[in-house]
Amino acid sequence: MLFLKFLIAILPIVWLMVALSKLKMPAHKATSIALVLTVILAVGFWKLNAVYAASAVVEGILNALWPICLVIVAALFAYNLTLRTGAMESIKTMLAGVSIDKRVLILIIGWGFGNFMEGMAGFGTAVAIPASMLAGLGLNPFAAVIACLVANSTPTAFGSVGIPLVTSSAITGIASHTLGANTVLIEVILSFISPFIMVCIIGGGIKALKGAFLITLIAALSFVVPWYITATVVGAELPDIVGSICCMICTVIAAKVLNKKPQDEYCIEAQDKKEEEALTFGKALQAWCPFILIFIMLLFTSTLFPSINHLIAKYKSVAVVYAGKGGGKLTFSWINTPGVIIFVAAIIGGFVQGAKVSAMLEVLISTLKANWKTIVTICCVMAVAKLMGYSGMISDIAKLLVVVTGGAYPLIAPLIGSIGGFVTGSGTSTSVLFGGLQAQTAKNLALSPAWMVAGNVLGAGIGKMICPQSIAIGASAIGKSGSESKILGSVFKYYVLYVVIGGIICFLGTLF
Numbered sequence: 001m002l003f004l005k006f007l008i009a010i011l012p013i014v015w016l017m018v019a020l021s022k023l024k025m026p027a028h029k030a031t032s033i034a035l036v037l038t039v040i041l042a043v044g045f046w047k048l049n050a051v052y053a054a055s056a057v058v059e060g061i062l063n064a065l066w067p068i069c070l071v072i073v074a075a076l077f078a079y080n081l082t083l084r085t086g087a088m089e090s091i092k093t094m095l096a097g098v099s100i101d102k103r104v105l106i107l108i109i110g111w112g113f114g115n116f117m118e119g120m121a122g123f124g125t126a127v128a129i130p131a132s133m134l135a136g137l138g139l140n141p142f143a144a145v146i147a148c149l150v151a152n153s154t155p156t157a158f159g160s161v162g163i164p165l166v167t168s169s170a171i172t173g174i175a176s177h178t179l180g181a182n183t184v185l186i187e188v189i190l191s192f193i194s195p196f197i198m199v200c201i202i203g204g205g206i207k208a209l210k211g212a213f214l215i216t217l218i219a220a221l222s223f224v225v226p227w228y229i230t231a232t233v234v235g236a237e238l239p240d241i242v243g244s245i246c247c248m249i250c251t252v253i254a255a256k257v258l259n260k261k262p263q264d265e266y267c268i269e270a271q272d273k274k275e276e277e278a279l280t281f282g283k284a285l286q287a288w289c290p291f292i293l294i295f296i297m298l299l300f301t302s303t304l305f306p307s308i309n310h311l312i313a314k315y316k317s318v319a320v321v322y323a324g325k326g327g328g329k330l331t332f333s334w335i336n337t338p339g340v341i342i343f344v345a346a347i348i349g350g351f352v353q354g355a356k357v358s359a360m361l362e363v364l365i366s367t368l369k370a371n372w373k374t375i376v377t378i379c380c381v382m383a384v385a386k387l388m389g390y391s392g393m394i395s396d397i398a399k400l401l402v403v404v405t406g407g408a409y410p411l412i413a414p415l416i417g418s419i420g421g422f423v424t425g426s427g428t429s430t431s432v433l434f435g436g437l438q439a440q441t442a443k444n445l446a447l448s449p450a451w452m453v454a455g456n457v458l459g460a461g462i463g464k465m466i467c468p469q470s471i472a473i474g475a476s477a478i479g480k481s482g483s484e485s486k487i488l489g490s491v492f493k494y495y496v497l498y499v500v501i502g503g504i505i506c507f508l509g510t511l512f
Contacts (some may be wrong), residue, residue, distance in 0.1 A: 119240025417459020
């Protein structure tokens with residue numbers, strides 16, 4: 001009976017994989033069908049009350065709109081506004097001034113800046129903004145998205161100022177500091193190799209490392225070392241932020257010293273020298289203003305500054321949407337949420353750059369029109385996740401995996417986490433879905449609960465590589481909505497590689 005439940009419960013996930021990879025179906029259509037299928041299974045097979053099922057769908061949609069879709073639209077609005085004002089051309093000039101080598105640019109923007117956005121905001125910004133910038137600079141847009149999806153796997157655990165690990169702590173009772181130390185240890189190898197893989201993706205193979213190996217090594221170490229130290233010494237909130245700032249500084253310096261004459265095949269089109277010389281400090285500051293404000297405002301409204309955080313955190317609404325037992329509380333933070341803060345920063349930055357209110361409204365409307373399919377996709381995915389969780393489908397999937405594997409369970413702990421990441425697109429939601437299960441399984445097997453929960457969070461980040469909503473975000477960021485199946489087909493091999501390596505590391509960790 002358990003095996004039958006497993007086979008039926010996994011049908012929506014199998015459908016999404018087949019629809020996106022084999023049938024080449026647009027993500028918004030595939031996820032809409034997955035939602036209908038999940039409703040039928042939840043009500044028909046798991047006997048979930050129809051009213052409960054409807055309320056679970058509503059909860060998923062509301063959760064998708066606020067804060068996930070909000071922050072995606074806000075991030076893309078910020079980027080599109082810099083395009084409208086012409087500030088992005090100045091940013092491109094500055095970045096091209098650092099290097100015209102696309103391998104260096106992927107390290108600075110995709111790796112360094114992307115990890116910074118994950119640490120500060122999360123919720124898709126680490127893919128949306130860097131991929132948009134890289135495509136705008138002239139890099140292959142599909143390669144840029146794939147590289148950013150790979151890069152975003154390990155920083156997810158510490159994203160949004162450590163929310164996934166703080167959530168795991170609340171669910172399991174394990175201190176977030178302990179979870180942070182275990183997570184950074186289980187992720188350190190994969191985090192170290194990520195920038196090397198990114199360079200290979202953007203450069204068309206391993207040959208791209210020739211002439212860029214040392215810079216890539218510096219980019220890897222300058223992130224991983226401070227990231228590791230911060231996680232073990234300070235806690236779960238700051239690793240991504242500290243690591244990414246160190247990485248960007250070190251990589252820029254390394255590029256200036258080691259990459260003075262890049263190979264022609266890896267060069268983007270250089271900006272006009274006259275234009276470059278005309279770029280003053282004031283103009284540069286004006287161009288970067290929205291992104292600087294995003295950093296400052298997210299930092300000062302985070303839990304790192306409790307007086308400000310507590311002042312604005314009280315402006316929220318809490319509701320229990322799910323009509324059945326065990327319904328989670330849905331919190332709508334009206335000010336202290338990344339989307340609102342990014343919007344405010346973008347609007348202020350727009351005024352600094354000389355944008356009029358009418359122009360901002362036009363940019364916002366065009367951003368919404370361009371990304372409605374992404375919004376539909378994310379709403380459907382979150383609704384599926386809520387339905388699978390409340391009906392018991394997710395639990396039945398995990399139970400069979402535990403029974404089948406026994407003592408070899410640590411090998412598949414990241415795989416289970418990746419299923420959660422695939423379905424929800426969120427490290428936080430995956431912590432909610434599987435955190436308790438992973439901790440309890442570890443106790444039953446006389447293993448470290450903190451280690452197994454770390455494996456779960458690692459898996460969540462890996463699962464985001466192939467998550468429909470993450471891929472939809474990437475496709476929208478480069479203006480290629482409808483190409484989700486192409487992106488999935490390219491990134492899937494990296495997902496498999498990371499899951500296998502992650503499982504081996506998780507297993508070996510239980511032996512010591």
